[in-house]
Amino acid sequence: MKETENLSEWIEKYQSDELDQKEKSRFLSLLNRNPLLRREVMIDKELNDILSDENLLEISEKFRMIRDKMGKKRIRRIPGLIAASIFFLLTIGILILVIKRSLIDNFDGQTVAERSSENCKSEYLSANFAPVPEFEILIGSITRGPSFRLQLPQSRIIISRGTDLVFGWTSAEVQNQIKIELFNNKGNRVFGSLPFSGSRFTLHTDYFNPGIYYWKIIIDEELITIGCITLI
Amino acid sequence: MIVFYTDEALIHGLRQKKTKTIRYLYKELFPVIRSIVERNSGNHQDAEDVFHDGLIVLYLRIQNQTFTLKSTLKTYFYSICRNIWLQRLDRKYRLMYQSDFEVREDSGAYATEDYYIREEHLEKIRLYNQHFLNLPHDCQTLLKLFFRKVPLKEIAGVLGFKDEKYAKTRKYMCKNMLRKKILNDPDCQQFILYEGNREPE
Numbered sequence: 069m070k071e072t073e074n075l076s077e078w079i080e081k082y083q084s085d086e087l088d089q090k091e092k093s094r095f096l097s098l099l100n101r102n103p104l105l106r107r108e109v110m111i112d113k114e115l116n117d118i119l120s121d122e123n124l125l126e127i128s129e130k131f132r133m134i135r136d137k138m139g140k141k142r143i144r145r146i147p148g149l150i151a152a153s154i155f156f157l158l159t160i161g162i163l164i165l166v167i168k169r170s171l172i173d174n175f176d177g178q179t180v181a182e183r184s185s186e187n188c189k190s191e192y193l194s195a196n197f198a199p200v201p202e203f204e205i206l207i208g209s210i211t212r213g214p215s216f217r218l219q220l221p222q223s224r225i226i227i228s229r230g231t232d233l234v235f236g237w238t239s240a241e242v243q244n245q246i247k248i249e250l251f252n253n254k255g256n257r258v259f260g261s262l263p264f265s266g267s268r269f270t271l272h273t274d275y276f277n278p279g280i281y282y283w284k285i286i287i288d289e290e291l292i293t294i295g296c297i298t299l300i
Numbered sequence: 301m302i303v304f305y306t307d308e309a310l311i312h313g314l315r316q317k318k319t320k321t322i323r324y325l326y327k328e329l330f331p332v333i334r335s336i337v338e339r340n341s342g343n344h345q346d347a348e349d350v351f352h353d354g355l356i357v358l359y360l361r362i363q364n365q366t367f368t369l370k371s372t373l374k375t376y377f378y379s380i381c382r383n384i385w386l387q388r389l390d391r392k393y394r395l396m397y398q399s400d401f402e403v404r405e406d407s408g409a410y411a412t413e414d415y416y417i418r419e420e421h422l423e424k425i426r427l428y429n430q431h432f433l434n435l436p437h438d439c440q441t442l443l444k445l446f447f448r449k450v451p452l453k454e455i456a457g458v459l460g461f462k463d464e465k466y467a468k469t470r471k472y473m474c475k476n477m478l479r480k481k482i483l484n485d486p487d488c489q490q491f492i493l494y495e496g497n498r499e500p501e
Contacts (some may be wrong), residue, residue, distance in 0.1 A: 076472035106485075107492050111479050116426045122445050126317050127359055128429035131352050134323045 069073055074103070079112050192230060196279025197298070200253050203282040206294040215240035216292055218285070226298040235269040235285070247286040253279060275300055307373040311362050325355065329374060331382045340385060350388070353422040354381035359412075360417055414470035420491070427488055431481045439474035446471055 082095050098104050119125060192204045210216060210224035220236040227233060235248060245263035249269065252258050258276065261269065271283075278299045285292045303326055305313070313321025333354065334347035341352070357380050361367055369376055430439065438459060445455045456467040482488050 076476040080472060080475065092311065097349050107483060108479050111482050111492065112475065114424065115428060115432075115475070116447075117479060118425050119432060122444065122447065123317065123359070124356055124425055125429050125432065127322070127355060128352065128426065129433055130317065130319050130322050131326070132356060132430070134319070134434060135348060138323075138326065222334075266392075 074293075079105075079109055082109065083112055083116060099299055128145070144182045160205075175285075194279060196253060198253055199296075200255060200282065202255075203296070204249070204296055207282075207296050208293070216287070218293055218295075221259070221295060221297070223295045224298075225295070226300060227273065229276065229299045230274050233271040233273055233283075235283075237285070238265055239267070239287075240285075244287045249284045249286060250276075251282045253285065307369055307379050310373055311367075311369075314359055315362055317359075322355065324469055325377070326351070330376070332378060336378070336382055337385055341389065342385065346385075346388075349426060350385050352426055353384050353419070355423055357384070357417045357426060384419050384422065388423070391420060411470065424491055427485065428482065431485065435474060435478060439470075439477065441500055442467070442471055443474055443478075473481070 075255060078091075078095055080085070082092070087095060110270050141214075156276060193260065195252035210218065216239045218235075218237045220234050244266060245262050246269075248261045248269055249257055250271070258281070259271065269273075276299055281299060283295050283297060303324070305321070310321055310325065313326070328353055330347070333351045334344065337347040337350055338344070354377055358377055371379075431452070432443070435443070442455060442459060447456065448454075450458075452467045452471070453464045455471075456464050459467065459469065461467045483492065
């Protein structure tokens with residue numbers, strides 16, 4: 069038997085009082101000389117006391133098992149928690165961006181598309197109000213002699229869309245064929261009457277967009293006068 | 301599924317050493333214990349040790365069938381663990397400054413009259429049990445049977461050893477292994493150095 073096993077056996081026998089008198093005195097002498105052996109004997113005695121209580125050992129064992137299992141669960145949960153946190157933060161970030169964007173878009177109750185459309189419309193409308201220099205210089209002048217006299221409308225007039233624009237004139241040459249034409253500020257003819265004879269004409273403005281328009285009175289294919297109406 | 305236990309059910313479960321009861325107590329009470337320990341110079345490991353020791357004390361106390369709770373089990377367990385931690389701090393403080401006579405205090409300040417549930421003994425139980433549970437499985441089984449006073453012949457039969465003599469030799473080896481583990485554990489030196497230097501009776 070190896071020495072350590074022999075010593076272990078001696079410790080065991082000493083604890084259980086199985087050593088005879090001679091063996092015991094030899095062991096005690098060894099104990100006196102060897103502090104390490106004394107410690108071992110002391111530990112062995114305590115081990116016998118503590119491990120004899122199987123209940124406490126069982127509780128320790130179960131506690132250890134539960135603690136390790138829950139610790140592992142915690143460790144296993146960590147990557148999941150990190151991933152969940154990142155996902156959560158990303159979602160929150162995206163939501164904040166969307167909400168912020170939406171708030172900016174709707175600061176006056178309009179979406180981007182609506183605002184863009186409004187802007188274009190406004191730009192379009194403002195473009196409709198740009199005067200045409202070539203017409204501007206002719207406004208109010210009458211090319212035909214005093215035989216033609218325009219009574220209505222004034223050469224420059226601002227009217228609301230939908231208001232009837234009444235033309236009235238007097239002319240010495242009653243048989244003349246008169247035409248009235250309307251041009252937008254881009255020079256496009258938007259209305260042209262058939263030649264007629266008379267001294268009054270009413271133009272309905274319902275179908276015209278707001279903007280600057282130039283009307284022309286033409287007699288026998290000759291431009292008599294130009295005027296400007298601003299439809300609002 | 302969330303399960304709630306009454307204090308009576310927990311006491312009953314702990315008396316039976318039921319795993320689910322211990323798990324429930326750990327889940328419910330460990331955060332509180334960790335909080336006391338960590339707020340008082342301890343760490344997570346200290347908190348786990350205190351919780352274990354508190355569980356042992358609670359188990360030992362409730363073995364008395366006349367045991368009655370004067371507060372909730374949570375409060376009672378909290379006070380047990382708090383006392384253990386204060387005693388431990390006191391002992392570690394004294395150990396740390398034992399060479400300085402001026403700062404030595406009376407060790408009885410937080411001590412309890414019951415030896416078995418003294419903080420120092422609880423720590424010993426925990427460390428020794430921990431080393432035992434780290435032994436090879438066959439050694440654990442053999443020693444458990446030995447401590448149950450099962451005859452060596454029967455142990456040899458249960459564990460498939462060739463004879464009683466081998467079972468005996470194996471027992472010496474396992475015990476020797478366990479003693480050496482304890483002797484070499486720095487945490488156990490606090491108990492061993494002083495005791496080992498005493499003359500044998």
